[in-house]
Structure formats: structure tokens, C-alpha cells
Amino acid sequence: MDKASLAGALGSPAVFGQSQFAFTRGNAFEARVKADGGAELLRLVHEQLDRGAEPPAAAHVPDLSASGPEGRAARTSLALREATGTPGAPGSWTLLDHPMLALDVAGSPAFLEPDAVVVHPDGSWTVVEIKSFPMLDGSADPAKVGAAARQAAVYVLALERVAARLDPAPRVRHRVLLVCPKDFSNLPTASAVDVRRQRAVTDRQLARLTRLEDIADTLPEGVRFSPDLPAEELTAAVEAVPATYAPECLSACELAFHCRARSRETGAVTALGRPVRAELGGLSTVEDVLAAARGEAGDPDDPAVAALRRAARLRAEALAAAGVEAGGSGVAGCH
Template sequence: MNDVTDHTSERAGLRGRLARLRGAGVPPRALDARALAALAANPGCGRRALLDAAGVDKGAVARVLGAPERFGQSQFAFARGIAFEARVKADRCAELLRLLGAGDAAGQGARLPDLVAAGPAGRVARTRLALEEATGAGCWTLLDHPLLELEVAGSPAFLEPDAVAVAPDGRWTVVEVKSFPILDGGADSVKVGAAARQAAVYVIALEQLDAAAPRPDVLLVCPKDFSNVPVAELIDVRKQLSVTRRQLARLTRIEEIAARLPEGTTFAVGDGRPGADLAAAVDSVDASYAPECLDTCELAYHCRDRARERGGVEALGRSVRGELGTLTTVEQVLAAAGGHASHDDDPAAAALRRAAVLRAEALCR
């Protein structure tokens, strides 16, 4: 009992500290599966882990810092996605049941439990109960936008898949509805990969529930060609599950990152706060920048600017950074190539010297 009380007290204390980092009276932004998949792809970034756990609006922070994000979904694409999902789930999800292979049961529609509850904790509890009831119901059940909870680096994250289908045999299937098209039987591999990583996060959250095991493949539903007709394909996410589990396990616990911050640190924006003050707060948290962050993190352009200012080789990409060993700046790399490095015992320095000699010989010819 004391262990449970201590854990509850620790969680409450962490939530209070994260609220202070976010700013007084500022509601937290939800940490969704897309953000978790991006975070799992870069587990060494304490900056993103902390700001996401605290529910900080990273987009607002980036705008104050003068380095706004340059990605996102257009309003047209967003509206099209909403309309397409509504079609997929019309008539008690009859079309979705057909795509799931429900046979004659598709004409009868699915059982749709009410998942409305007060607050995230209430919705999570209601989802858990609905899944338990559906597992033994012996018929097709569709949970429309259930809410799942997953602990990430010691902090809870609430996740909302498009749907979870429970078959008559009790097996759970995550359903992802996307608005990008399947053209001539194939879809954009980059978009499919991103959807698979996102869905893998939902499967991991479902695995925390003991009632039944979710399937290791997810149903991806997309429009066919340029129409609004839905087609679906089962995507095996076992590889994404393995990678995401490993990466999430490597995340530094949030309380450890927060404990290293200067007293009084906050990421609140507004009220005339100077950008330099906010930049100092952001830079007080270690980041792990890579060019891939530009497509997934609102603070990526600020982090890239900082990496370039200090001449960090991480701005050149993870593969280059990995090849350069203990050489962490462009200045060190150029010194090594010119034979003036203090890292003579580093194999990367020897390789750079050899490459410089070969380049000089090639240019002389």
C-alpha cells in the first residue's frame, strides 16, 4: 500500500512540475501517437521528450523564437480526411466491417459502445471496460475513437486511434483511416511507413491491457485512386513494434531531465516575454538534432540553427555523425583532414586524412 501511495504521490508531484514548466493556467497539449512515433525515432532528444510530456505548445514556442515549423496538413486535406472517415464509418460501420472481412455481419452493422466519459482518465476507463465487454460479446464490436493510456518516460500519454475492431473471436485490430490515396494498388511508401509507426504505438498501448492480445497487423483504410471509395490493406507492424518498444525503453525518464533544469525554468509564451529569455529556457534542455526532425518536430528549425552556430556535425545527418566518431564539430573534421587533429587515435581522423590526400591527388591530375 505504501508503494502505491508513494508512486501516486510521485506522479502527482511530476504533474505539478510539468504544469509549472508549461506555465500557470496553460492547458496541456495532448501527446498523440504521431508525436510518440517521432519521439521514439529520436530517443536521445531530452528537449522534445520534456516539452511533449509537459504538454508545451512547441509550435507557439518556435514562432516566438523566430523559427516556425514549415510542415502540417492543409485545411482542405483535413476536411477531406474528416469526410472520408465519416463515409468509412457510416451505417454503423458497415463499410468498415466489409473491409475487415466480416461477411454477412457487415449488413447488420457493428455493435458501437458509448465511450463518452468525463476527462481523459474517465475515457480511458470507459474504453478499457468496453474492450473487456466486447471481447466476450461474440459479435463484431467497433470502438470509435477510443482513448488509450501509455506511460512514456515516466509520464502518461493519452492516445486516440481512429478505431479498434473486436472480432467475434475476441481479437482486437487497430484501424487507421488515412486520406492519402492508393493509386493502381499501391500507396506512397513514406506515408504508409509513417502510418505503420503511428499504429504501432496504438498496438503497444493495447498490449498494456490484459484482456486479450491485439493483432500484430493493422487495417489501413485509404481512398481508391482519386475517388472517395475506401479500400483497405492489412499492414504487418511487427518490425515497427519491435523498434518502437526498444526506442521508448531508451527514453530518459522525464523527472531526471526536469531535475537538471535551472530553478524557475518555464516554457510559457505570451505576456511580453522576450524571445531571448524563452530561447535560454529551451536551450537549457539537451537536444539531439537530426535533419529528419524537420518533418516531425516544430522546434527542428531552431535546433538546426543552434547546431549550425556551433558547427555541430549532427546537422549533416545521423549517418555522417556516426561515421565521425569523437569528431563532433566541422572545425574538428577539417583539422583532422588537414592533419592537425588532436584526435589522432580516432579511426575517423585517419580516414579523413587519407581522404584528403586522395582528393588532393585527384585534383592535381
């Protein structure tokens, strides 16, 4: 399902994403890193990850073009097989530029496209991530590095699936290469990032995912999510699937604006964030919260209700001291 098209058809198009300027700058930096057959990129791989190998005087860059993602994934697997050769024997470096990998996610293949994969002379494989955020004095923003490590860990998992089909299976390195601009220039620099922890977490999460066929079995009979459907029919189809909106959805889901509007219409407290929802216990709507604070509803022995009523009293006392009538506009906080 194309969630971006679906959101547009519902009248709540997604507006998040990388800016055109950042996209252009990132592409220009990646092109510079991979120029001259990837000479600079391979130099960084050798320097950071494999100094014991022969320096990469030249590299083989196979053509990975094919029809469709399935064809590109098959071509990538073949190129990796051909480049690996005999483990332990001397060989040349190979650079796979934008290979296509497949990873089973809840019973459906997800196609992934790393920036690059390097095959070392010993037959081992390394994932390369190229980012446009800078490394200042040898270090980068920890949050951005963490996000890049999580992304690279998924590629490592997908590469391990490819390696498992070869006999003998080549080694997929768990230290990936992160390439970024140096300081405020456009010159590339790199750092090795160990993604073993991120890989283990991702593997566990994938194993726990509900299978797609099980999710499909819970849908109403005949429900469809085609953007070509009439607006009323499409809205009804989307509403037939439970959704719990939280502000974090805005950075990850194309349907977030649609779900936020619905959440606000129903007064769901999750629109205020998951931490607030957790504090409020069984009070699931804003109206329930206000009624509990006013003493009109709720169990007085409930810690959330007691905290709300205490907050309401403190608010009223503060407004009275300031000479302002409290009214019934809301509650300042839960504690």
C-alpha cells in the first residue's frame, strides 16, 4: 500500500521528508565519495577496517542493473558470489554501488538499497553508509550516528541472509563504515561503527513481528485501501482499522496527519503523547480527564484521579491568589 498516496486521497498529505537542498547536497557528496571507481571510498575502507590487506590499487565495480527490485536483488546476489571467490586466498577489492538486498519482514520481502557494499580480498563483506551530516574533529552528532547504525544493521542482517545461501558462507563484518563530510568541507572522512547491538535488537524485533497474513485475517471482509476509491468509502476503510496516534508518528508515518485529526476529534489523550497517556491510567479521553479533575467522575482512590484533583485545586488556588476566576478551561497538569 502506498501510504503517501493514501494520505493525499484522504485529504491529509504527508509533508515530512528530506528537503530538496539536503537531498541535492547528499547526492553530490556521495558522487564525490564514489568518484574514480570508488578509489577514495576503498581507501577509507582499507584505512579504517582492513589495514592488513593489500591496498586497493583498483577495484571491480560490477553492473547491478536489472529489471525490477527482484531482478536487482538476484543480480546483487550473483555479483557477491562472483566477487567472494575462495575465502582466505588473495583477491581484488570489489565495490557494489547501490546493491539491492531482500529481507523477509513479517512474511513479505522488503527490498533494501545500501549506499555500497565492499567485498574485501579475504572474501568478507562490509556495509558502507554515506551521510551528509558532518564529522567535526572526528566525531558526529550521536543521535544521527545512532540512526545510521540502526539503518546499517538492517543491511547487515539482509547481507547475512545472502551469505547463508553460499557454501562456505562468507563473513559479514559487524563493523560498518560511516562516511561523512570532514568538518565544514565537502571532503570525505570515515569512522568504523560497531552495529552488533543494533543488529541483535533488529533481529529480535523482526522475529516478534506479527505475520502479514495474520494481520490480513483481522481486516473486515472486502476492505480495500486503493486511493482511487471514493473519499467516503476510502475513509470508512481506513477507519475500520484501529489506530492509536501519538506525536512520534509525525516523523515516521505518512498517515500521521489523518490519524491526528481523528484523534483530536475523539478527544483521545494519546494525542498529547504516550507519557501523558501512561500517567492517566484508565482515563482515555480529554473529557474523562477534565471530569475526573472536577470531581464529576472517576474513582477517588485511583492515583491518576487523585493527582488530577490535586492539580485542579492547586490551579484554582493559584488563580484565586492572582485575582483571576478559575472557570472550567482545563487542568494545568497531573502532578
